[in-house]
Amino acid sequence: MEVGQLQRQFVEHTASMFHEGFLDGQFSQLQQLQDESNPDFVVEVVSLFFQDSERLLNELTRALDQKCVDFKKVDAHVHQLKGSSSSIGAQRVKNSCFNFRNFCEEQNTEACFRCLQLVKQEYLLVKNKLETLFRLEQQILAAGGSIPMME
Amino acid sequence: MGITAGEAVMARDRLPSGPPELHVLAVDDSHVDRKVIERLLKISSCRVTAVESGSRALQYLGLDGERASVGFDGLKVNLIMTDYSMPGMTGYELLKKIKESSALREIPVVIMSSENILTRIDRCLEEGAEDFLLKPVKLADVKRLKDSVLREQGEEHKERRSRKRKLQDEYIPASPCDLSLTPTPCPSPPSLQPPSKRHRLLNVD
Numbered sequence: 001m002e003v004g005q006l007q008r009q010f011v012e013h014t015a016s017m018f019h020e021g022f023l024d025g026q027f028s029q030l031q032q033l034q035d036e037s038n039p040d041f042v043v044e045v046v047s048l049f050f051q052d053s054e055r056l057l058n059e060l061t062r063a064l065d066q067k068c069v070d071f072k073k074v075d076a077h078v079h080q081l082k083g084s085s086s087s088i089g090a091q092r093v094k095n096s097c098f099n100f101r102n103f104c105e106e107q108n109t110e111a112c113f114r115c116l117q118l119v120k121q122e123y124l125l126v127k128n129k130l131e132t133l134f135r136l137e138q139q140i141l142a143a144g145g146s147i148p149m150m151e
Numbered sequence: 152m153g154i155t156a157g158e159a160v161m162a163r164d165r166l167p168s169g170p171p172e173l174h175v176l177a178v179d180d181s182h183v184d185r186k187v188i189e190r191l192l193k194i195s196s197c198r199v200t201a202v203e204s205g206s207r208a209l210q211y212l213g214l215d216g217e218r219a220s221v222g223f224d225g226l227k228v229n230l231i232m233t234d235y236s237m238p239g240m241t242g243y244e245l246l247k248k249i250k251e252s253s254a255l256r257e258i259p260v261v262i263m264s265s266e267n268i269l270t271r272i273d274r275c276l277e278e279g280a281e282d283f284l285l286k287p288v289k290l291a292d293v294k295r296l297k298d299s300v301l302r303e304q305g306e307e308h309k310e311r312r313s314r315k316r317k318l319q320d321e322y323i324p325a326s327p328c329d330l331s332l333t334p335t336p337c338p339s340p341p342s343l344q345p346p347s348k349r350h351r352l353l354n355v356d
Contacts, residue, residue, distance in 0.1 A: 026287050033190050033290070041190060048183045079236065083265050084183040087287045 003145035010136045011148050017133070022126050027089030028150070046130055049088045053123055056081045060116050064109065074112060075104040081119070092122045173297060174198040174226050178208045178233035178245065179263070184286070188232065188263075191293045198226070205240030205248075208233065214252055228258055230300050232284075235264035235271065243275060250279045259300055263288055 017023045034041040056077050063074045082097035100115035137147055175197045177188045185201045192199045202208050212228065231249065233242040240248075242262050249255045259281035264271065272283045281300070284292050 029287070029289060030187070033187075033194060038190065045183060045186050048186055052181070052183055076238070080181065083286065084181055086265060087181070087183050087187055 001139070001143075003140060003143045006136060006140045006143060007145055007148050010133070010140060011150070013129070013133055013136060014150050017129055021091050022129055024089045024091040026086065030088060031150075043134055046088055046134075049084050049090070050127060052084050053081060053093075053127075057116075057120055057123065060119075064113050064116060069107075069109050069112075071104045071107050071112075075101055078104065078119075090123075090126050093119065093126055096122045172196060173229040173300060174200070175230045175232060176208060176211060176228045177201040178203075178205060178231065178237070178242070180204060180234065180237045184234065188288060191288060191290055194290065195293050195297050197230075197293075197297065200226075200228075204237060205233070205242070205245035208245060209248060212249070212255055214248065214255065229304070230281075230296070231258055231260045232296075233260065233262060234286075235262050235266075235275075243271075243278065246275060246278050246280055259303070261296060 018027075030042050030045060060074060060077050060081075063070060063077065078097050078100045082094055082101070085091075085093035085097070096115065096119045100112065100119060103111040103115055140147055175192050177185060177192065177199055179185045179188065179201070180203055182203075185203065189199045189201050200211065202211055208231070231245075233245050235242040242264075246260050246262065249258065249260055256279075260279070261282045261284060262275045262280050263284045263286050265286040267285055275283055282296060284296075
């Protein structure tokens with residue numbers, strides 16, 4: 001695929017991620033912190049987010065599977081997930097954590113379990129889309145083009 | 152596609168203006184947040200040491216009881232930025248320990264939190280926090296903080312120099328006919344408390 005096409009795809013994909021609320025302004029902030037001295041900054045931070053999230057989602061699954069659920073622990077994990085998703089601009093993941101915390105407070109296992117499914121879903125969606133974004137970046141650079149700046 | 156004027160300004164602001172002016176100790180249990188705050192500080196020409204807990208921070212500062220406070224690695228810390236919610240020791244508890252230490256209480260401490268809870272903010276400011284930042288922390292927050300800390304340092308430095316000069320004047324033996332060398336009283340130290348912190352904080356968008 002030629003560079004122009006790849007760049008157009010990149011622009012469209014990025015724009016849709018923002019329009020559909022997968023990403024918010026914080027992601028743009030991170031992109032602005034990237035430069036020639038730190039060309040992989042965004043990929044590195046997002047990779048940390050993926051690692052953290054997967055660990056937390058596993059912990060949450062385990063915690064909610066217990067006979068006697070430790071809601072303080074569950075809440076602590078959700079708080080962490082909310083924090084890191086907020087830090088990279090993963091808006092829908094962040095938002096799915098709000099209700100989760102409320103149900104922790106109510107000690108409602110059923111509802112917490114449903115929230116967990118929702119958070120997992122949102123996480124997988126944004127992960128998929130971010131990986132596509134990074135792949136497009138790589139392809140553009142490999143084809144000798146430059147990454148378009150988004151407004 | 153060329154860069155916009157806004158981006159050009161960003162790029163210009165981002166060029167390091169010289170050697171790092173501040174050494175900042177960043178404390179956060181989140182790996183993601185440590186990485187982001189580190190980048191924000193480096194872009195703002197600060198030297199950064201990032202640790203994952205309050206106890207590691209105290210260790211680094213030489214307050215863990217195992218080492219003297221001098222000579223941990225020779226790099227004086229000018230500012231501490233700590234997350235509030237951390238397992239083990241919270242940012243508030245870390246703040247208290249630092250303010251209780253005669254060796255470290257002068258170091259400004261900033262609390263960062265994702266939760267905008269007024270009682271929490273008040274409690275931290277009352278305990279002597281320099282500022283309270285809402286997460287996610289922005290580049291503008293870091294720049295403002297850096298300017299404020301440098302300004303306070305500059306005022307302290309000036310005050311110390313002027314006090315030194317006054318002392319030197321007092322020790323010059325006055326000749327019988329020279330009546331102009333009467334010691335003048337020390338000026339009161341400049342106020343280091345920034346006015347109405349709460350007012351400024353509530354103006355956060």
